[in-house]
Amino acid sequence: MNIVFLDADTIGSDIDLSSFEKLGNVTIYGFSTPDEMRRRITDADVIILNKMQANAYTLEKAARLKLICVTATGTNNLDKDYLKQRDIAWRNVAGYSTECVAQHTFAMLFYLLEKLPYYDNYVKSEAYVNNTTFTHFANIFHEINGMTWGIIGLGAIGQRVAQIASLFGCRIIYYSTSGSHNHEQYKRVSFEELLSQSDIVSVHAPLTDHTEGLLNRAAFQQMKKNAIFLNLGRGAIVVEQDLADALEAGELQAAGLDVLCEEPMCAGNPLRSIKDSTRLFITPHIAWAGAETRQRLMQTIWQQVDTFFHSP
Numbered sequence: 524m525n526i527v528f529l530d531a532d533t534i535g536s537d538i539d540l541s542s543f544e545k546l547g548n549v550t551i552y553g554f555s556t557p558d559e560m561r562r563r564i565t566d567a568d569v570i571i572l573n574k575m576q577a578n579a580y581t582l583e584k585a586a587r588l589k590l591i592c593v594t595a596t597g598t599n600n601l602d603k604d605y606l607k608q609r610d611i612a613w614r615n616v617a618g619y620s621t622e623c624v625a626q627h628t629f630a631m632l633f634y635l636l637e638k639l640p641y642y643d644n645y646v647k648s649e650a651y652v653n654n655t656t657f658t659h660f661a662n663i664f665h666e667i668n669g670m671t672w673g674i675i676g677l678g679a680i681g682q683r684v685a686q687i688a689s690l691f692g693c694r695i696i697y698y699s700t701s702g703s704h705n706h707e708q709y710k711r712v713s714f715e716e717l718l719s720q721s722d723i724v725s726v727h728a729p730l731t732d733h734t735e736g737l738l739n740r741a742a743f744q745q746m747k748k749n750a751i752f753l754n755l756g757r758g759a760i761v762v763e764q765d766l767a768d769a770l771e772a773g774e775l776q777a778a779g780l781d782v783l784c785e786e787p788m789c790a791g792n793p794l795r796s797i798k799d800s801t802r803l804f805i806t807p808h809i810a811w812a813g814a815e816t817r818q819r820l821m822q823t824i825w826q827q828v829d830t831f832f833h834s835p
Contacts, residue, residue: 524548524832525587526569529555533573534594538817546828557581564588569828578602582609590614590831592824597729614827618679619820620811625683627810628725628755631779635751638662640800662801668692673721675737676700676728676756677709684725685709696720700728700737718745723753730757738762743769750775755810758782767793770802777802781810 524547528540532553543549547568555563555575564570564585573594575581579602582588591601593615601613633639641662645651651659672693674681685695685708695709698717705711714737718724724746728734738754739762746752752775754761763784769775783792786808797803811817 524568525550525566526571526828527564527567528552529560529563529570529572529575531571534817534821535812535814537814538821540821542825543828546825546832571824572600574600576600576602577606577613579605582611590828592827594820594824596620612831614824614831616820616823616827619823620816621679621683623813623816624680624727624755624810625687626813627781627806628680628684628727628753629687631753631755631781631804631806632667632723632725632751634804635777635779635801636667637664638801640804666692667723670694670722671696671720672723672725673697673712673717674709675714675717675724675726675760676734677704677706678727680755681725681727682706684727688723693723700731700734702733714742715745718742719747721750722747723751725753726756726760728756728760730759734760736760736762738766740765740768743774746775748774748776752778754778754780754782756782758784758786764793767797770797777804779804779806781806782808 526543526547526549528551530553531540531551540549540551552563557576557580560575560581561584566587567585568587569590569592570588571592571594577591577600588611591606591611591613593601593613596615596617598613598615606613645659668691670693672688672695674685674695674697677685677697677699681697685697689695696712696717697706697709698714699711712720726738737760743765766778770778785792794803794805
């Protein structure tokens, strides 16, 4: 069996892939262009990819291909109709990143809520040296105990965030982006109610026709001016120009983003102009990327390949 990794750089060089050699001949590429992909998979039985497009053009010469494994949950890079025509199976991985994304959600929240970049800079600027008082109150922050946390998308990650936020004393409400999800423990509200009632709004939803552009200027104007907004779902759920305008206008306190409409960040992204880290905190799509999380992901991929070829 020939196994080809096409964009292994997307899972990190620290992750040990040697176990795949037990399954067959392994070839690892850090990154591939579509043309390189065409040439590199001519003898592949299995290809493992993250962001590469699998379609009629890139797979045309892959005569032996039997299985595509996606090292992610999203599969919109797969032309599933074409794969069905070719009788090529595919697998993705769900649920592997719940703990890590929930953890990053709170890391982003506390960074913004407690004005940590301000206080870090205050101390490092030497202003705290020989100060007249032992503390410094210039940038006021608040406890989250008693706050309302609104969750957009109450799937596995959203539920884990809700569970942890409840332990901090938050009141949890949520908006179902599909319109059909009900949870007995948390209160489901309309989108408008969630925006107007929440002190913290976090997005943990997939990108669909219902969620694309959901957070626009009108939505931000319905939020509390002291609200903190977090997006750990998909970038295109937010209209980035509208978020930039809302932050500049003071229509919400701060925003934390781990996802953008275009990744890596493009030169024309309107959020680039906001340099105040107490108002905007962007991380480069790392919420899923804890070492244990990525190792768990690749263990699942290994099991998928093994099961596909060796299960009776």
